[in-house]
Amino acid sequence: MGLMGKHLRIGLSALALAALSPLALAATPGDNPRTDPVLRDCAGMPGPRVDIRDHQEGWVDVRFTVKADGSVADAVVAGAHAAAGERLTTALSVASRCQFTPGTLKGAPADTLNQTRRVFFQMDPPDKATDFELVKRFKDVRDYLEKGAFEKAADTLDRIEGQSSNLYEISQVLSRRAALAVRQGQPVLGLMYLRQVVPNADYMAADERQALLRLRLQLELDLGLPVDAARTAALIADLGRQNGDKPLLDRLAALEKTVAGNAAFGVQGRLPQQCPADLCAGGRVEWVYRPSNRTISLANIQGSLDKVTARCQGKTYEARAEAGVSWTIPASWGDCSVAVSGQPGSSFQLVDEKLPPA
Template structure:
């Protein structure tokens, strides 16, 4: 892949010329014909989305970058991508996801930001263990492309730290809450100020919220007394 074109796109993003950067990136994507090219394309899309203030979409692209466990120690790109992923997960308060990424990053090549990221992760861990509810900003993506999500049914997903979740402060239409657990999947209407408790017998769960593109809300992740 043409490094001159890649650097030009990055420069456009840094200059705030995101529409021009996207146009050039789409052209570059059509020219891609190798796995490494596609990896670079996904990383560039992530950079573009962060440049537009859409860290949630940037994270989706980075989560799709294939990182082989057997080569994680020797692959310099693995450490760089995992470090970016962890930074975004911490910024958005995604503790469970950040723990997984941190575990993988520990096996990769050291990065300059490792100590800072670990300090931020420890703060988030302490908040998660404090008993205080975690308020997570949710948004049904308006930038769905087949590469990262289904444009016909966009959704937002979160792995809770605790076993009780609820939705609040919805702006825009929300349709369904899908509780995807290892032993069962439950689909219920998405309503605000309704509390759902995830029994431990269901195993590890993820919460998926569907609705109209661009709808925003807050997910409350907590442990209720008693």
């Protein structure tokens, strides 16, 4: 396809309802004195438009603070795909121009940290064409996965990714990398890929989106992630109406019962042995958890862990990751996600605990 008349269109999208962003937030409903900001306007969106020479679509995830006056501050790149250099700078500029109705703390406008938006770099008009040869190779990947020929599947995906230029093709590659990781016994890595691709829902067919959400729900149940699983289930419009849904619903109900019936429960965590650069920005390997309660601790550490990072609406907090130390998240910090970083392949147990009233 020629590039004559083609320009790059830059669009901004909220990451879908705590969808796949590692920075999405979670807490127990009713336990949070804060409300989230609401996007009002992004000046110059869509656009600005710039000439493009590489015919390559992509995105940048931007993390920032929404100030009490609704403006954006402290924007940083949280992740990117097919984007570097000028695109990173442009994405930060685009996100920084947005205006929000501010979040609140106990009813009063307040700064809200760790907000995340995805800035898409898209051809104008959108490039929806997919080369016939790529379609054939995607089918080859599916066949290799069914036959257990994982090395051939990985090699084929590498070749496809080198030829993929639009958001649809990139999303297809990432979804198949997720399936490959699961088949190879790496569910955490598979979930990381799905967290990347599901925010691209607008660039996929409806049935593809629902299939990916079901796979994501299955992995979150396998890994014992109650908040994530509940939120993913809420995104599946026809959950309960397809073959295979009943076991998912039964497992979700069992997990919710475990959480509700115990003051403390453990979740097995593991850092991926290998993490691609587009999943682990700056080489930092993280396992991300959204707590059901407000006190967490680590136990049974195998390998080497580095930090525990709580990214909350009201604060970002880091501490050394060590066993036998409990961290209680103040209610005033609002919703939080907790990231554990360290040496690839390390494993541990995270204890999610509800403390009795003081």
